[in-house]
Amino acid sequence: MARITVWVKQLSISLLACVFCLTNGCVAKQETKCSSTCCGSCAGQAQAAPRDDQKNEDSSANADLSALTDKEMSQLKNVWTDPTSGKQLSFEIEFKPYLPTAPERVEQPNSTGLQFIVTGILIETKNVEGKAFQRQITGDKVHICVTHKKGNIVLNTTAPLVKLCPVCGGGYIGEVAKPGEYTAVVWITNSMTGKIGQKVTATLK
DSSP: OHHHHHHHHHHHHHHHHHHHHHHHHOTTTTGGGOOSSSTTTTTSSSSSOOOGGGGGGGGOOTTTTOOOOOOHTTOBBBBETTTOOEEEEEEEEEEEEOOOOOOHHHOOOEEEEEEEEEEEEEEEEEEEETTEEEEEOSSSSEEEEEETTTOEEEEEEEEEHHHHOOOTTTOEEEEEEEEEEEEEEEEEEEEEEEEEEEEEEEEOO
C-alpha cells in the first residue's frame, strides 16, 4: 500500500507539471533542458542538458552550505498563504530510489553507489475576480540536504528549481554509498515566505 501511495503521488506531480507545460508553454523550452515526451510544447525540439548533479562530487556534503537545524526543519511548511492578497504557494516534493537507464549506466561505469531522484513542483494560486488561477514557479533555486538515518549529511547542495520539475528538468539525481533509510529536506528561501519546503524519508537499497 505504501508503494502504491508513493507511485500515485509521483504520478500526480508529473501530471500536474505536464498540465502546466501544455497550458502555459514549457518553461525549459528556451533553456534546452526539456527531454519530456509528454510535453507537447517542446518535445523533440530540445535535448536535455547534461546532468551535472550525477557527478560524484555532488554526492558529498558541501561545507560551504549550512543545513537546517532540527527546529528549522520542524517549522518547514509546504504551503504558504499571503495574509494580504490571499495568494498561495504550494511546494510538493518526491524523494525515492532511482534506477539508471542503460545509457546512463554506460556514462557512469565507475558508479558503485545507490542513486535517488528528487522531483518537485512549486505552484502559485491566486484569485482574480472570484476565479482561481494557477501557474508554475520555476525561477527560484532550491536547497537539497540528504541525511542518513544516523544523522550524518551525505549531500548538501543547491539546484535550479526548474531541474526538479519532472517534465522540464527530469528531476535531481544524486547518489549515496550505502543502503539504508535517508531523509531529504528540500526548501526555498524567500524574503516574503521565509522557508517553504518539505522533509521526505525514503529507503534506498
